[in-house]
Amino acid sequence: MTGILILNALLVLGSGLSGVLGVVRPSLAIGPAEAVTPGVMFFAQAYAVRAVPLSAVALVLFAMRPEGVALTALLVLLGLVQAGDGVIGFRRRIRGMTVASSVGALVHLASAVYLAVA
Numbered sequence: 001m002t003g004i005l006i007l008n009a010l011l012v013l014g015s016g017l018s019g020v021l022g023v024v025r026p027s028l029a030i031g032p033a034e035a036v037t038p039g040v041m042f043f044a045q046a047y048a049v050r051a052v053p054l055s056a057v058a059l060v061l062f063a064m065r066p067e068g069v070a071l072t073a074l075l076v077l078l079g080l081v082q083a084g085d086g087v088i089g090f091r092r093r094i095r096g097m098t099v100a101s102s103v104g105a106l107v108h109l110a111s112a113v114y115l116a117v118a
Helices: 002-024 038-063 068-091 095-117
Strands: none
Touching: 002 038, 002 068, 002 095, 038 068, 068 095
């Protein structure tokens, strides 16, 4: 159980940090060949406004070592959010976002399934 919490916490921390980095340096997400437009800034800010608080709450809850339905529900929520980010990354052809979000979704959802049947 501790390993599952640590792995998921690391992924959540990465997501929150990505939100902060996206606002500070949006060109990291879109690549140096594209211009940082007001639309790009809006997208980065919209991502951060969701990712940072969600990550902070998840980290606090992981530190409290929840069990049962509460932990499973949190992992499903995190997994669905990451899956959505992966779809956005895929549609926008942002390879790093696609891969990182897909890995996050897979780990969060697999963890939820494992804990639900364990």
